[in-house]
Amino acid sequence: MNHRDKVRTMGKRAKEAAHEMAKAGDAVKRDFLEGTAKRLESERRRIAEANDRDIESGREKGLPDPKLDRLRLSDKVLNEMMEGLREVALLPDPVGRVTSMWTRPNGLRVGRMRIPLGVVGIIYESRPNVTVDAAALCIKAGNAVILRGGSEAFHSNQCLAAILRESLRAAGLPEAAIQVMETTEREAVLEMLQLEDCIDVMIPRGGEELIRFVAANARMPVLKHYKGVCHIYVDEDADPDMAEALCINAKVQRPAVCNAMETLLVHQRIAPEFLPRMAEAFRRRGVELRGCPETCRIVPECRRAEEEDWSAEYLDLILAVRVVPDMDAAIAHIARYGSNHTEAIVTRNYERAHRFVQEVQSSLVMVNASTRFNDGYQLGLGAEIGISTSRLHAFGPMGVEELTTTKFVAFGNGQVRV
Amino acid sequence: MNHRDKVRTMGKRAKEAAHEMAKAGDAVKRDFLEGTAKRLESERRRIAEANDRDIESGREKGLPDPKLDRLRLSDKVLNEMMEGLREVALLPDPVGRVTSMWTRPNGLRVGRMRIPLGVVGIIYESRPNVTVDAAALCIKAGNAVILRGGSEAFHSNQCLAAILRESLRAAGLPEAAIQVMETTEREAVLEMLQLEDCIDVMIPRGGEELIRFVAANARMPVLKHYKGVCHIYVDEDADPDMAEALCINAKVQRPAVCNAMETLLVHQRIAPEFLPRMAEAFRRRGVELRGCPETCRIVPECRRAEEEDWSAEYLDLILAVRVVPDMDAAIAHIARYGSNHTEAIVTRNYERAHRFVQEVQSSLVMVNASTRFNDGYQLGLGAEIGISTSRLHAFGPMGVEELTTTKFVAFGNGQVRV
Missing domain, CATH: 3.40.309.10 (Aldehyde Dehydrogenase; Chain A, domain 2)
Known part of the structure; x- marks a missing residue:
């Protein structure tokens, strides 16, 4: 398969997984999150080996020290990832919450119910811990997610992706709920940005150049954070x-x-x-x-x-x-x-x-x-996936709730429109 | 001035007006809405003359009857516009409403406050009543708005724009809070879709072709409604x-x-x-x-x-x-x-x-x-500006509240981060 077909296939699989995810109860999602934390602990060695390969090839390519530092999955970073997973597991599940309900003069009861966004796309740069942190929040909110990390963190991301897949399988969730892109080619990213029928929102995390590139090329909505002055x-x-x-x-x-x-x-x-x-x-x-x-x-x-x-x-x-x-x-x-x-x-x-x-x-x-x-x-939202400086949908820190939307629900007893 | 400069100037003026609009209290906005209803009544003749010019040139161009029908500002349509303005005037003002507030362990009180979206762009087709209906909702929500109607309704729209400007002036609101594009050239629309630094959201209303064109070319977020199956x-x-x-x-x-x-x-x-x-x-x-x-x-x-x-x-x-x-x-x-x-x-x-x-x-x-x-x-939201079938920001009918967003507010007494 070429890049184009590979990316399209990922999109379609994500969309199917999103339907399953929307029905998943909180117990199952907690299982997945706590299971992942346990796996990160028991697989420290496997993760360190993958991470070492990235660090080594980064050094060979002459990456500057601060970049190598961001790449490193040290024990401290791993511990923070595990703690983050356990915290996200304990957050209240926003999905299915009816935030308000009222009765119309004809007796129709109308309300708003929180539902997942669907498929979230995340494009990020060097830090491989984002793979786990971002996936955790997306899953808690009932979404499927497609992640595309930086090429420097390739082996670390693939290793973490395998662990996430194992945890999904163990919890009985569809494996396609978390997909990490295996190619780091730019054309694959461009293809991803065209998939408006499969990906509901794109969240770029990184420097201003990356964000402007995503905003200029994405056909789906983009939640973005330019800079903080x-x-x-x-x-x-x-x-x-x-x-x-x-x-x-x-x-x-x-x-x-x-x-x-x-x-x-x-x-x-x-x-x-x-x-x-x-x-x-x-x-x-x-x-x-x-x-x-x-x-x-x-x-x-x-x-x-x-x-x-x-x-x-x-x-x-x-x-x-x-x-x-x-x-x-x-x-x-x-x-x-x-x-x-x-x-x-x-x-x-x-x-x-x-x-x-x-x-x-x-x-x-x-x-x-x-x-x-x-x-x-x-601010008390729990973990965040970024801080939006654009006003639509979410403005400010985006937590689990900002990874959902609301639909209207209505309960009638035969109302017709006159 | 060429199209490009004209459209950019509109965008800048709208952005300035949006700052004023965000501070406008509900009494002033109600003044504007009720004043517009009165003016539509007293200016029936002027509106009918402008509308007749559009109908006539539509007939000359051989527009089909259903299209001519949509173009006509009949007494019935005018009455509905006036009624709509008075209803929107009476809706609760969403701006400034603190929807929730909580206290952090360090004593910082954090809340979410509703604020206007800023500048709303609306691109629509034949019906000239949209000019008034859409402007009313945007103003009620504290926004500035740039409207671009269909070329067939040119004279009707310009006449309604003049009446809206008179009402803004009479209410003490900035005239640039409602701007109706005077050109109907396609390049002007394309230029409008580039103004991501001035226009916060674009709402296309019309056929699928129009909506796909806006979604493909807009750099700002688009609230869209494709079709209803x-x-x-x-x-x-x-x-x-x-x-x-x-x-x-x-x-x-x-x-x-x-x-x-x-x-x-x-x-x-x-x-x-x-x-x-x-x-x-x-x-x-x-x-x-x-x-x-x-x-x-x-x-x-x-x-x-x-x-x-x-x-x-x-x-x-x-x-x-x-x-x-x-x-x-x-x-x-x-x-x-x-x-x-x-x-x-x-x-x-x-x-x-x-x-x-x-x-x-x-x-x-x-x-x-x-x-x-x-x-x-x-559903009880009051007037609507459309029905969104995409999930971000608003999903379903969009009323006044959907033309706002929330910011975080925090009240402290010297809290620093440790």
């Missing part, structure tokens, strides 16, 4: 100690992630007092500041920001800083340069706190808390 | 009188719409009694039957169905009929040939009623009621 606005009525703690946490605790702060906006009235102490706190932690003219006037050693700094996702110990005349200017700045990811206000003012929450249209808008909380675990 | 399954335990009444209503009451029944599935045990009486009832109403071999054996005058009849959307007084060995065969037939629109079971059996509702994955699955109820008004 997150802001904290320190209001004139902020508690300066709280503001300092939140800004340090949001910038420094883990600078390389999408929910780290990239731009700090400070009200002009608090700036003369607040900015020098922040500059000192950031200096001690090795954060480089890039400021607007007013920031540089207050903090003379600060480097001047260029226009592109306002939309930069540094993912590093660098921070853009701007003094704003009022909250409306802060909101306008966020609307212009932000990426709809996460924004926070620090204030003691009741009215502005609520107006900020109303008027800023990002996936998470917060009062007096660190931007670092935009994450499925932290 | 709706089924009624008459179970062995059906009440035959109820089954007859439901089948007649679903097929005959308005055969040219998407929620009319196109295929009847009958359990083999009830078929010998039920099919002859149904054949007679249908014959009296001028419905042509196309049956499977078993149907033709029971009803000898029935024409044999070809393979393509099982997936046909006749939109006419024609019905495909198949005898099935059991409910699972009916469900399998629906999964294979259906279009995920509307399916009903007629039965007195409790267990099968519930299993049918669980296992059939269409946008509306019913027990003992006519398929004709799949419609926003009938």
